[in-house]
Amino acid sequence: MGIDPGLTRCGTGVVEGSVGRPLGLVDVSVIRTSSTLPVWQRLAQIEAGLEARVEHYRPDAVAIERIFARSDVSTIMGTAQASGVAMLVAARRGIPVALHTPSEVKAAVSGNGRADKAQVGAMVARILRLDAMPKPADAADALALAITHIWRGGAQARLDAALARSRR
Amino acid sequence: MGIDPGLTRCGTGVVEGSVGRPLGLVDVSVIRTSSTLPVWQRLAQIEAGLEARVEHYRPDAVAIERIFARSDVSTIMGTAQASGVAMLVAARRGIPVALHTPSEVKAAVSGNGRADKAQVGAMVARILRLDAMPKPADAADALALAITHIWRGGAQARLDAALARSRR
Numbered sequence: 575m576g577i578d579p580g581l582t583r584c585g586t587g588v589v590e591g592s593v594g595r596p597l598g599l600v601d602v603s604v605i606r607t608s609s610t611l612p613v614w615q616r617l618a619q620i621e622a623g624l625e626a627r628v629e630h631y632r633p634d635a636v637a638i639e640r641i642f643a644r645s646d647v648s649t650i651m652g653t654a655q656a657s658g659v660a661m662l663v664a665a666r667r668g669i670p671v672a673l674h675t676p677s678e679v680k681a682a683v684s685g686n687g688r689a690d691k692a693q694v695g696a697m698v699a700r701i702l703r704l705d706a707m708p709k710p711a712d713a714a715d716a717l718a719l720a721i722t723h724i725w726r727g728g729a730q731a732r733l734d735a736a737l738a739r740s741r742r
Numbered sequence: 743m744g745i746d747p748g749l750t751r752c753g754t755g756v757v758e759g760s761v762g763r764p765l766g767l768v769d770v771s772v773i774r775t776s777s778t779l780p781v782w783q784r785l786a787q788i789e790a791g792l793e794a795r796v797e798h799y800r801p802d803a804v805a806i807e808r809i810f811a812r813s814d815v816s817t818i819m820g821t822a823q824a825s826g827v828a829m830l831v832a833a834r835r836g837i838p839v840a841l842h843t844p845s846e847v848k849a850a851v852s853g854n855g856r857a858d859k860a861q862v863g864a865m866v867a868r869i870l871r872l873d874a875m876p877k878p879a880d881a882a883d884a885l886a887l888a889i890t891h892i893w894r895g896g897a898q899a900r901l902d903a904a905l906a907r908s909r910r
Contacts (some may be wrong), residue, residue, distance in 0.1 A: 617829055617830045650811050
């Protein structure tokens with residue numbers, strides 16, 4: 575399951591498959607919250623939406639976009655908090671979490687770390703053999719995260735787990 | 743209950759009382775997480791620690807330090823995520839949440855919005871009639887948040903609730 579975190583739109587995408595085999599779309603959705611609500615109610619709605627999806631689809635792993643402090647300052651706090659909620663929902667169920675940067679995702683799905691939103695959306699549609707580009711962009715980005723994780727995530731997750739064990 | 747959010751140290755303080763009456767210390771503690779763990783495990787530990795305290799003390803309200811995007815960039819992401827977890831723990835139980843800025847807290851407890859940590863700690867000890875300043879600073883800050891909320895929070899929380907209702 576890929577999650578593109580955001581307070582206003584939090585994209586989620588579930589993809590099945592493995593390296594070297596065709597990937598399939600299982601689900602794509604966007605959790606929306608109203609900017610007229612206080613942040614804490616919006617975070618609680620995002621948690622409830624992610625809980626429902628994780629409970630239903632039982633993903634093997636959750637891939638979340640890595641947020642940087644240098645991102646857009648006006649939305650950074652909400653995005654960081656939404657990503658924290660996404661990590662929490664996975665971690666407390668023991669589901670492995672991986673963070674991928676936007677350029678890693680762009681490079682994985684399109685071969686170009688600076689691809690624009692339309693290129694990423696077009697490649698996601700092609701990889702998953704969809705008739706149209708998933709919309710909005712948050713939905714396409716969540717699927718791109720899930721694809722990236724399957725294609726490059728497995729080995730990295732095993733390495734992280736081994737490192738975490740060795741640190742204890 | 744006041745919460746001074748942080749990934750490495752998350753201070754919590756429970757204070758009882760009301761405006762015009764002496765306030766009393768109920769509990770003060772710090773949830774610590776190891777920087778060798780992945781962020782998601784640290785957030786899950788903070789959630790578990792806050793859950794246990796909220797479950798035990800059943801606070802009437804939770805006051806959390808308001809984080810600004812212009813704060814220290816090296817810790818801003820973790821602090822924002824820890825504050826998101828704190829908001830979530832309160833919001834999903836229906837406990838009213840209030841955010842207070844550091845200068846509001848300093849002004850409320852010491853009369854000076856630019857008071858330093860030692861001044862805030864000394865005033866917290868005096869207000870709660872403690873023999874010594876609560877340590878570490880995160881613990882004192884959490885108590886200062888709880889005191890601030892009691893002294894200035896009640897009216898604001900009722901106003902916010904009325905505004906939220908009128909927006910629906």
